[in-house]
Amino acid sequence: xxxxxxxxxxxxxxxxxxxxxxxxxxxxxxxxxxxxxxxxxxxxxxxxxxxxxxxxxxxxxxxxxxxxxxxxxxxxxxxxxxxxxxxxxxxxxxxxxxxxxxxxxxxxxxxxxxxxxxxxxxxxxxxxxxxxxxxxxxxxxxxxxxxxxxxxxxxxxxxxxxxxxxxxxxxxxxxxxxxxxxxxxxxxxxxxxxxxxxxxxxxxxxxxxxxxxxxxxxxxxxxxxxxxxxxxxxxxxxxxxxxxxxxxxxxxxxxxxxxxxxxxxx
Amino acid sequence: xxxxxxxxxxxxxxxxxxxxxxxxxxxxxxxxxxxxxxxxxxxxxxxxxxxxxxxxxxxxxxxxxxxxxxxxxxxxxxxxxxxxxxxxxxxxxxxxxxxxxxxxxxxxxxxxxxxxxxxxxxxxxxxxxxxxxxxxxxxxxxxxxxxxxxxxxxxxxxxxxxxxxxxxxxxxxxxxxxxxxxxxxxxxxxxxxxxxxxxxxxxxxxxxxxxxxxxxxxxxxxxxxxxxxxxxxxxxxxxxxxxxxxxxxxxxxxxxxx
Ligand SMILES: Nc1ncnc2c1ncn2[C@@H]1O[C@H](COP(=O)(O)OP(=O)(O)O)[C@@H](O)[C@H]1O
Ligand SMILES: [Mg+2]
Numbered sequence: 001x002x003x004x005x006x007x008x009x010x011x012x013x014x015x016x017x018x019x020x021x022x023x024x025x026x027x028x029x030x031x032x033x034x035x036x037x038x039x040x041x042x043x044x045x046x047x048x049x050x051x052x053x054x055x056x057x058x059x060x061x062x063x064x065x066x067x068x069x070x071x072x073x074x075x076x077x078x079x080x081x082x083x084x085x086x087x088x089x090x091x092x093x094x095x096x097x098x099x100x101x102x103x104x105x106x107x108x109x110x111x112x113x114x115x116x117x118x119x120x121x122x123x124x125x126x127x128x129x130x131x132x133x134x135x136x137x138x139x140x141x142x143x144x145x146x147x148x149x150x151x152x153x154x155x156x157x158x159x160x161x162x163x164x165x166x167x168x169x170x171x172x173x174x175x176x177x178x179x180x181x182x183x184x185x186x187x188x189x190x191x192x193x194x195x196x197x198x199x200x201x202x203x204x205x206x207x208x209x210x211x212x213x214x215x216x217x218x219x220x221x222x223x224x225x226x227x228x229x230x231x232x233x234x235x236x237x238x239x240x241x242x243x244x245x246x247x248x249x250x251x252x253x254x255x256x257x258x259x260x261x262x263x264x265x266x
Numbered sequence: 267x268x269x270x271x272x273x274x275x276x277x278x279x280x281x282x283x284x285x286x287x288x289x290x291x292x293x294x295x296x297x298x299x300x301x302x303x304x305x306x307x308x309x310x311x312x313x314x315x316x317x318x319x320x321x322x323x324x325x326x327x328x329x330x331x332x333x334x335x336x337x338x339x340x341x342x343x344x345x346x347x348x349x350x351x352x353x354x355x356x357x358x359x360x361x362x363x364x365x366x367x368x369x370x371x372x373x374x375x376x377x378x379x380x381x382x383x384x385x386x387x388x389x390x391x392x393x394x395x396x397x398x399x400x401x402x403x404x405x406x407x408x409x410x411x412x413x414x415x416x417x418x419x420x421x422x423x424x425x426x427x428x429x430x431x432x433x434x435x436x437x438x439x440x441x442x443x444x445x446x447x448x449x450x451x452x453x454x455x456x457x458x459x460x461x462x463x464x465x466x467x468x469x470x471x472x473x474x475x476x477x478x479x480x481x482x483x484x485x486x487x488x489x490x491x492x493x494x495x496x497x498x499x500x501x502x503x504x505x506x507x508x509x510x511x512x513x514x515x516x517x518x519x520x521x522x523x524x
Contacts, residue, residue, distance in 0.1 A: 058419050078425035088416040091517045092438040102424035105434070135518025153424060 001070050003189045004032040004055065004157050008064035011050050024050040026214030028064075032157065035187040039200035042210030042218075043251060048193045051215075052161050055191065056082050068156055078106055081150030083160040087142045089134040095121065095145055096130040102153040120148040123182055140171040147179070157189040164199070176202055177230055184228050197251070201225075201243045202234055209250050218250055303485040308492070311485040320474070325493065327469040331387065332452075332459050335394025339451060343399050344444065347406025348436060357407060364404055372397030372458035380466050389466040390459065397458030398451035405447025409440025442514045449506055456498055471497075 011025040025047040032038045040048050053059040055066055057076040066073050068080065081102075089098050099117040108116070121127055124144040134142055143163055150158050164172045180203060183190060194200050200207045201223055209218040224239045234240045289305045291297075299307060315321040350357045375396050376389075383389035413436065421435045463472025471490050478486035513519075 056419070056423055058422075076419065076422035078423065080423060082420065082423045084416050084420060086414070086416055088414065088420040090417065090421075090435075090438070091519050092441070092513070101421075101434075105421075105425040105427070105430065133517055149424070 002031040002067070003034045003036075003069065004191065005067040005070075006030055006051070006055070006064070007067075009051060009054065009061055009066065010063035011047065011054065011059070012062045023214040025054075025061075026211075026216045028210065028215060028217055030208050030217055030220060032189060032191060034189055037183055037190045037192065037203055037205045038208060039192045039194055039204040039206075040208045040210060041194055041197065041200045041247065041251075042215060043212050044195050046210050046212050047215040048195070048210065049161055052082075052159050052191065052193050055157075056080055056159050078102055078153045079156040081153050081155035081158050083143070083146045083150055083158065083163045085162045085165050087134070087139075087146050089142060089145055089149070091134055093134075094130065095126060095132050095134070095137070098134065098145055099148050099152050102149065106153070117148075117152055120152040121145075123151070123186070124148045125178065138171075139167040140175055143167065143175060144178070147182070151182075151186065151188060155188070157191055160190065160192045162194055163192075165194075165196075172199075173231055179203065180227075180229050197244050197247050201240060201247065202229065202231065207243075207247060209247055221247055221250075300482060300484065303488060307485040308488050311483070311489045312492075315474075315486070315489065321493075323469060324471050324474045324490075325497065327467075327473075328459060328463065328471045329497070331390050331463075331470065332394055332455060335391050335398065335455055335459070336448075336452065338391065338395045339398035339402055339455070340448075342395075343402035343447075343451075344406050347403040347447075348410055348432070348440070350403070350407040351410025351436075351440070357411070364400055368400045368404070371400045372454050373461045376462055376465055379462070383466075385466045385468075387467070390462040390470070393458045393462035393466075394455045397454040401451040401454055402444070402447040405443045405450070406440060409443025409447075410436055412443065413439035438513075442519045445506070445510055445514055448509075449502075452501065452506070453498075456494075456501075460494055 007029045009025055009028040011023070013022045013024055014020070015022060028047075028051060030038075040051060042048055050059065054061045055073070057073055057080065073080070090101060093101060096114070096117055099120055100113045103113040103116060118127070118130070121130065124147055126141065126144055126148065129137065129141070134145065137145065146163065147158075164175050167175065176199060182188075183203075190203075192200070192203060202225075204223050207221045207223060209221060210216070211218045221243060223243055225234060225237060225243075285305055292299065292302055292304045303311075312321075315324075350360055372393055376393060379389040379392045379396075383392060417439060418431070418435060421431060426434060459470075460472035460475075463470035464476040467473050471494055475487050475490040478484075478490065
């Protein structure tokens with residue numbers, strides 16, 4: 001049984017001003033295995049966030065199904081934790097309070113919460129910052145906290161929507177390496193959304209490449225890189241460069257088709 | 267510590283300046299001191315009121331009323347404001363009424379309040395409650411509406427039940443705005459209190475000013491005015507400022523200025 005199974009996903013929005021119907025997701029199907037790191041990649045505006053929001057239970061699909069552990073999802077649930085681009089930390093909670101939050105909500109006994117939370121804070125490298133408030137942390141550290149907060153809940157799948165897009169390039173590299181490290185030690189199932197080809201290839205076992213709107217799965221690319229991974233050795237790896245080139249071609253081929261379609265319709 | 271001392275010093279300086287100018291004007295113009303009392307006259311009136319226990323009675327009565335009014339306003343306005351913040355429909359429906367009521371809140375209700383409740387505690391407390399209610403409701407509503415969607419979503423996908431969303435996400439999330447509402451509302455409530463006491467009661471700072479007017483005791487009137495202002499400063503320093511420091515500032519959330 002697959003951990004996450006998406007089939008025939010379709011989503012239309014009705015623009016509230018113009019009443020125009022926008023098809024955000026055309027027809028998307030793919031499955032994620034337990035302990036797999038999968039990225040969803042595609043041009044901006046192709047519906048990646050919409051797919052993630054449906055899987056998270058924040059939005060309802062127009063058609064198609066999403067199964068987690070074989071069961072149809074209904075609404076948000078701690079089995080599907082979300083790491084947001086904007087971090088979405090609770091500013092009124094300390095670092096420790098943020099990680100403990102989910103455990104409290106799920107009724108984990110008080111004396112068990114803190115050891116669990118500390119374990120995950122150590123995992124993401126935030127030991128010693130327990131009593132700080134989120135606004136006292138750098139962007140990179142805030143997102144580490146966002147990851148710890150989700151992992152402490154031990155979700156079936158961790159959903160991440162361009163989580164490193166709002167940190168500087170230097171920090172982003174480090175966060176990507178650390179996320180890979182965490183993944184390699186804990187093997188959570190990860191559903192990662194990005195528009196950055198290098199990032200997707202570096203992190204993932206497989207990359208789901210979406211076409212532009214109305215989005216469909218263009219190709220699911222398996223990444224042939226060994227683990228553990230780090231940027232130094234991956235950048236020198238010809239397999240990395242081949243995979244990146246292949247995906248870049250897929251995306252630009254898609255773009256030229258769009259241009260062609262525009263020319264045809266003109 | 268020395269910075270605090272300096273801050274206290276610069277806080278007091280303008281008041282000292284005001285007192286000096288006041289004393290100088292009265293001394294130089296030779297105005298009738300029954301019309302405009304000298305600083306020393308006011309100080310004497312203050313000392314007399316203090317010694318006779320009158321002052322404590324009036325201040326106590328006023329503070330008790332404002333306290334009851336504030337609590338009543340908080341327990342009614344926050345749930346109502348939250349309901350408006352959550353339901354777009356309710357917000358749209360009640361918004362015109364809220365705006366209409368803000369202009370009328372407090373003092374304009376005194377005639378009706380005295381007809382309904384007579385001249386006593388209830389009428390004054392009603393005015394304090396009424397003066398605060400709309401500002402608090404409005405800010406509680408804004409506070410809930412301004413909580414980022416992603417924060418609500420994060421909480422939901424961490425396993426927060428709908429019921430606990432109120433206590434664990436919306437209440438702290440809306441707190442910066444509620445504190446703003448409390449500050450604005452307390453200002454309205456304070457003025458409402460003084461005005462209502464003039465008409466609807468037989469104790470309190472507002473009442474003491476009104477009584478003094480009948481006997482042409484300008485010294486007592488000015489003493490009462492100063493006490494009203496000083497009490498407000500104390501409430502601000504002792505209640506509101508620490509509340510803001512402990513919550514909004516500590517959490518790095520900006521107090522909403524509206
Ligand atoms: N709530 C919404 N209402 C209307 N249109 C939406 C809504 N959310 C997304 N869209 C539209 O759906 C398309 C896909 O958006 P999104 O999923 O955010 O793309 P991506 O994350 O790949 O950049 C966009 O054209 C966007 O304008
Ligand atoms: Mg997006």
